[in-house]
Amino acid sequence: MLLNIENEKVVVVGGGKVASQKVRALLPTQAHICxxxxxxxxxxxxxxxxxxxxxxxxxxxxxxxxxCFKGRNI
Structure with a gap:
């Protein structure tokens, strides 16, 4: 699946090794990463x-x- 997330808000929960990999992959997309x-x-x-x-x-x-349990968006 391909998504255009340029200028979209992206949330990464966690700050460990896997999160580092995710952020590294997201940086070239020019998404707003939190x-x-x-x-x-x-x-x-x-x-x-x-x-x-x-x-x-x-x-x-x-x-x-x-x-997961309350369906909230951030």
Missing amino acids: MISPILTAELVTYVEEKCVIWQEKNNRRLRKAL
Whole structure:
């Protein structure tokens, strides 16, 4: 499946190795990437410092429950 996500908001929940891979793949799309995680890998910290992504330092467990069980959009 191919999606045009240029200038779209994309949320990545988590800040570990898999999240780093996802963000790395999303950067060329020019999407507006928001990271939600209490911690980030060194690579993700670099993206935040370079203002390539936005970081919201939150507990992702509560967010996952909200997204999965309450149908909320962020």
